Amino acid sequence: MGEVDPAYIQAIEHRPKIISGLEAGGIPLIDLSPLLSSDSLEGYSKDHPQAILDLVEEIKGACKDWGFFQVINHGVSYDLLRRLQTAAKEFFDLPLEEKRRVTKDEENLMGYYDTEHTKNVRDWREVLDFVVVDPTVIPHSPEPDDQRLRQINNQWPEYPSDLREVCEEYCRVVEKLAFNLLELISLSLGLPAKRLNGFFKDQISYIRLNHYPPCPTPHLALGLGRHKDSGALTVLATDDIGGLEVKRKTDGEWIRVKTIPESYIINVGDVIQVWSNDRYESVEHRVVVNSEKERFSIPFFFDPSHYEMVKPLEELVDEEKEPARFKEYNWGKFFCKRKLSNFKKLPVENHQITDFKIAK
Ligand SMILES: O=C(O)CCC(=O)C(=O)O
Ligand SMILES: [Fe+2]
Numbered sequence: 027m028g029e030v031d032p033a034y035i036q037a038i039e040h041r042p043k044i045i046s047g048l049e050a051g052g053i054p055l056i057d058l059s060p061l062l063s064s065d066s067l068e069g070y071s072k073d074h075p076q077a078i079l080d081l082v083e084e085i086k087g088a089c090k091d092w093g094f095f096q097v098i099n100h101g102v103s104y105d106l107l108r109r110l111q112t113a114a115k116e117f118f119d120l121p122l123e124e125k126r127r128v129t130k131d132e133e134n135l136m137g138y139y140d141t142e143h144t145k146n147v148r149d150w151r152e153v154l155d156f157v158v159v160d161p162t163v164i165p166h167s168p169e170p171d172d173q174r175l176r177q178i179n180n181q182w183p184e185y186p187s188d189l190r191e192v193c194e195e196y197c198r199v200v201e202k203l204a205f206n207l208l209e210l211i212s213l214s215l216g217l218p219a220k221r222l223n224g225f226f227k228d229q230i231s232y233i234r235l236n237h238y239p240p241c242p243t244p245h246l247a248l249g250l251g252r253h254k255d256s257g258a259l260t261v262l263a264t265d266d267i268g269g270l271e272v273k274r275k276t277d278g279e280w281i282r283v284k285t286i287p288e289s290y291i292i293n294v295g296d297v298i299q300v301w302s303n304d305r306y307e308s309v310e311h312r313v314v315v316n317s318e319k320e321r322f323s324i325p326f327f328f329d330p331s332h333y334e335m336v337k338p339l340e341e342l343v344d345e346e347k348e349p350a351r352f353k354e355y356n357w358g359k360f361f362c363k364r365k366l367s368n369f370k371k372l373p374v375e376n377h378q379i380t381d382f383k384i385a386k
Contacts, residue, residue, distance in 0.1 A: 033148040034247040040147075041245060042271070042280070042314040053272065053283055054088040056081070058206070059099040067209045067219035074213075085207075086214035093309030094272050094293045096286055097207075102199050104288050107263055107324075109188075110196050114322055116186040117154060118237040128181040130155060135164075135365050136232065137181040144251030150315050151238045151249045156180040158197045158231040164332045165356075168363035175332075196324075197233065204231075204261050204328040207292060211259070215302055217341060222258075222301070228331035230361060231257070236323045238269065241315040249313035249321070255295040256364055256379075257329035262291040267321040273310040280312070296379040297330060300352045303338035308379075332358025353382045 036042075060077035061067075067078070074082075088095035117125070122140075130137035140152035157178055166174035182190040208226075209219040238249035249269060264270065264285060271280040272293075283291055299308040315321070330336070337354035363377045 030243050030247065031148070033143075034150055034243075036147055036246060036248055036251065040145075040248070040252060042248060042312075052274070052281060053092055054084065054095040055286065055289070056084050056088065056095050056097050057099050058097050058101070061206055061210075062099060062101055067206075067213065082210055082213045085210045089211065089214065089294050089298075089306040091275065092272070093275070093307050094283070094291065094311070096283070096289045096291050098286065098289045100203050100290055101206075102203055102263075102290070106192070106196060106199060110192050110324065111263075111265060111322060113186050113189045113192050114154070114235040114237070114324065117183055117189055117235070118152060118322075120183070120185060124185070125152070125154075125183070128154070128183050130181070132366060134181060135178045138183075144248075144253050147248070147251050149250045149313075150241045150247045151236055151313070153237070154183075154235040155232055156182075156193055158201060158233060158326075159229060162230050162232075163228065164230055165358040165362050168359050168366065170356075170359065193233065200233070200261055200263075200326045201231070201328075203290070204259060204326060207259060207261065208328070211294075211298065211306075215305065215339075215342065217339070221339075221341075225258075225330040225334050226328070228333075230329045230332050230358070231327055232329070233324065233326050236313075236325070238313060238315050238321040238323075240317055240320055242317055244315045244317050247315065249315040252310050252312040254308040254310055254378075255293060255325075255327065256297070256360065257295040257327045258297040258301075259295055259328040260293045261326040261328065262293070262323060263325075264291065264323040265321060267316075267319050269313045269315060269321050270323070271312050271314055275307070275309065282314075295327075297336050297357065300336050300379055300382070301339050301342075303342045303348065304351050305342065329361065330357050332356075332361065334358075336360075349384075351384055351386075352379065353384060355379075355382050 125138045128137045136155045142149045160180045161177040166176045212221045266285045270283040274281045294306045296308045334357045335354045338350040343350045
């Protein structure tokens with residue numbers, strides 16, 4: 027990625043503290059094995075086995091206190107994940123000209139990219155994005171009056187030749203895990219297990235292969251600047267190199283997430299914050315890089331259908347005791363606005379759900 031260009035340099039208050047090997051604990055680790063032995067979570071009843079009810083309580087605590095948790099015994103085969111990680115490394119090891127043959131741009135929103143900006147500072151990373159349902163339909167533009175739609179398609183590199191197949195197989199498996207987690211979250215809000223599933227009928231979810239190369243100045247730059255995920259839920263696989271930091275809700279300190287073999291890191295996104303009327307908050311996080319080792323991560327962004335209007339769920343709102351805290355917004359328009367802002371260094375802060383917050 028060359029020498030350090032000023033575009034990568036974070037403002038002093040956002041620069042990371044470089045710690046060696048120190049990982050603060052606290053982010054809940056949840057064992058999903060009760061799910062593997064349960065056929066379905068359908069129907070909210072007190073008849074769920076105690077292990078499921080306990081699991082739902084754990085999810086509720088984690089979503090409230092942290093907005094983040096880690097899961098083990100999630101049902102995704104480690105062999106598949108390893109094949110995907112190998113193919114991702116083979117892709118990112120290619121010469122830049124080769125990777126740029128599948129570059130994404132304002133027309134083609136999926137593909138390779140190495141000039142992403144978060145909060146208008148360039149990230150020390152390169153990515154390859156692909157949609158889970160190919161093609162995926164989204165609004166043509168973020169303009170509120172533009173009714174036109176457009177299709178986004180995946181762009182697959184020629185090499186490694188099995189990348190497409192491995193990615194497509196991974197989509198099916200990680201999607202199932204995402205639906206399981208969604209159902210647990212729904213139960214944890216006191217709703218029927220499948221209450222939220224319908225919002226994903228024409229999901230616009232996508233997967234990102236992230237590569238963070240070693241950085242000669244890890245104290246000045248970030249692999250990925252502080253941000254909140256805008257979708258419903260993120261299901262993240264990482265290798266064993268740490269770097270993800272989460273802003274702890276209790277005191278605003280940046281906490282390094284431990285790398286736990288064969289685990290996934292899950293976080294609540296903005297859409298769940300709005301649906302839950304702020305019961306669960308989407309929490310800020312960022313990625314710190316290091317000067318020695320490259321790091322890989324693979325988030326699955328679980329995103330509703332473009333036409334969904336996102337607003338607090340009516341069951342969770344009470345005009346007197348618990349009024350809605352957000353005005354409704356169109357998910358697809360929000361998604362488009364965010365995606366297009368990736369291609370420009372904007373003079374203003376990105377589009378956020380706080381734009382729809384109802385003043386108390
Ligand atoms: O690489 C990571 O650990 C986190 C990635 C992330 O937060 C994102 O891509 O939104
Ligand atoms: Fe994120």
